[in-house]
Amino acid sequence: MGLGPSLRVAVVVSGRGSNLRALHEKAAQYEYLVAGVVSNNPAAPAVDYASRQGLPVCVVDHRAYATRALFEDALASALDRLNPDVIALAGFLRVLGADFVRRYQGRLLNIHPSLLPAFPGLDTHRRALEAGARVHGATVHLVTDALDGGPIIAQAGLPVGPAEDVPALAARVLALEHELYPYVLGCWARGEVAVR
Numbered sequence: 713m714g715l716g717p718s719l720r721v722a723v724v725v726s727g728r729g730s731n732l733r734a735l736h737e738k739a740a741q742y743e744y745l746v747a748g749v750v751s752n753n754p755a756a757p758a759v760d761y762a763s764r765q766g767l768p769v770c771v772v773d774h775r776a777y778a779t780r781a782l783f784e785d786a787l788a789s790a791l792d793r794l795n796p797d798v799i800a801l802a803g804f805l806r807v808l809g810a811d812f813v814r815r816y817q818g819r820l821l822n823i824h825p826s827l828l829p830a831f832p833g834l835d836t837h838r839r840a841l842e843a844g845a846r847v848h849g850a851t852v853h854l855v856t857d858a859l860d861g862g863p864i865i866a867q868a869g870l871p872v873g874p875a876e877d878v879p880a881l882a883a884r885v886l887a888l889e890h891e892l893y894p895y896v897l898g899c900w901a902r903g904e905v906a907v908r
C-alpha cells in the first residue's frame with residue numbers, strides 16, 4: 713500500500729474558482745494533494761467552494777494592507793503555513809512583486825488563457841479572435857517577474873471555429889484549462905518536470 717500523494721499544492725485564487733475545482737477534483741487521479749487555498753478576495757466564489765469542500769482556506773485581503781510589500785508578506789505567511797511544494801495561481805488577479813516571485817522561484821505556477829507568448833495580459837479570447845488566430849488555447853508556466861513571461865511548462869490548444877464568438881471560445885479554452893492544470897501537477901508529482 714502506498715503512502716498517498718505527497719506533492720503538496722497550495723492554490724491561490726481571486727474569483728470564480730473553476731480551476732481550483734478542477735485541481736481539487738482531479739487530485740486523487742493525478743496523485744497530488746491540494747494542501748489549501750489562499751484568496752485575496754473574501755467574496756470569491758472560490759473561497760466558498762474551498763470551505764464547502766473542507767479545504768484549509770485563508771483570506772488575505774489586499775485592501776487591509778498599506779503597501780503591496782506588506783500584503784505579499786501576509787500572503788507568504790499564509791502560504792508557508794500550508795507547507796506547499798508547489799504554489800498554483802488559479803485566477804489570481806493581483807500582480808506579484810519581484811521579492812515574492814523570487815521567494816518561490818521554480819515552484820510558482822500560473823495558468824494563462826492563451827498560447828503564450830501570444831496574447832499575454834487580459835482579454836485574450838477577444839484579442840485572439842480579432843487577430844484571426846486559427847489556434848488558441850491555454851498555457852501553464854512558471855511565474856517570473858515578466859508578466860505572463862516565465863518558462864512554459866505545457867500548453868493545450870484547439871482550432872478556432874470559423875464563426876466562433878468570445879463566449880464560446882472562452883468556454884472551450886476553460887474546459888481545456890481544467891484538463892491541463894491537473895495534468896501538469898500530475899507530471900510534477902511524478903518528478904517529470906525539471907526546473908534548472
Ligand code: GRF
Pocket residue numbers: 727728729730731732802803804823824825886889
Ligand atoms: C482562467 O481563465 C485562468 O486561465 C486565468 O483566470 C481564469 C480563472 O478562472 N488566469 P477560474 O477562477 O479558475 O474559474
